[in-house]
Amino acid sequence: MNIDLPGTASTSGWPAPGCPCASCGRLRTGGVRYEPFRVRIDGVALHDCVQDEIPGGLDVRGPNGGRLLIADPDGRPEPRTVYDAVLLDLIGCPDHLGRLRDLGAVRSHTEIRAIHLDHRIRSPQELERRLAYWLAPREGPHRTLLLGGTRSGKSAEAELRLMACPDVTYLATSAPRTDAEWADRVEAHRRRRPSWWKTIETIALPEALRSAQGAVLVDGIGTWLAAAVDEANAWDDPYSIRPRLEELIDAWRTTPARVIAVSDEVGLSLVPTTSSGRAFRDLLGHLNQGLAAESEEAALVVAGRVMELP
Structure with a gap:
């Protein structure tokens, strides 16, 4: 399953227009902008894919038969199957990834991407720091x-x-x-x-x-x-x-x-x-x-x- 994300931010983008917070100010000063969320699945726009609304998000079937879970902002998605990819609001709800793993909907082959990015986190560097813990949890010891x-x-x-x-x-x-x-x-x-x-x-x-x-x-x-x-x-x-x-x-x-x-x-x-x-x-x-x-x-x-x- 090929996931292309031209935009990963919230509906206002990141930095949000006119927002005076430190997070948006830092990106604005650095000339960095994350565009609002858009996705193409196997080269096809989301609105052309088969999709079902589920509590907390969308269950999507790609053109090549892969399954994708897309979470709403702050959404708690209820999984239907084992997914090939999940797009989650990891800034607001990182525990949802743990829950999906606990339920067996996310497994080792599942591609995991963060979406709905915005000033709830102070910088892209802080997001990368957190993702290092979340995307591939360390085994013991x-x-x-x-x-x-x-x-x-x-x-x-x-x-x-x-x-x-x-x-x-x-x-x-x-x-x-x-x-x-x-x-x-x-x-x-x-x-x-x-x-x-x-x-x-x-x-x-x-x-x-x-x-x-x-x-x-x-x-x-x-x-x-x-x-x-x-x-x-x-x-x-x-x-x-x-x-x-x-x-x-x-x-x-x-x-x-x-x-x-x-x-x-x-x-x-x-x-x-x-x-x-x-x-x-x-x-x-x-x-x-x-x-x-x-x-x-x-x-x-x-x-x-x-x-x-x-």
């Missing part, structure tokens, strides 16, 4: 450590990298808490995640990593460390749990899964005023270094921007 300060966007970046995977296990590492503010935080994270992801709440993280399969998101290392100190009743001497840290680093080194872990970068916070707080900071810094040393990828997230670490 592969480890990524994402570091950042509070509200830096590190958890959102971790989730974003796995959105197009068909099978993701979310390891929530915090010990049970009952306060309303914490419950709100947990619920906000849960709403961001695709409904088909499996969530496991556990502080037995080394054991979970050793038996993990597929794609795994660990959120996060700092909450696991706090729970481990609590479990050992070791706040008077947090350094006593160092063997648990080495156990986790070993499990991270030997896991068969593709794992992304989120952790706090301790160098961005205030110096703790208590000895136990300083010990916790030191332990987390040691743990971050150990995990980073055993990671194929590591990155620092600041204000939602990602800096890859060599």
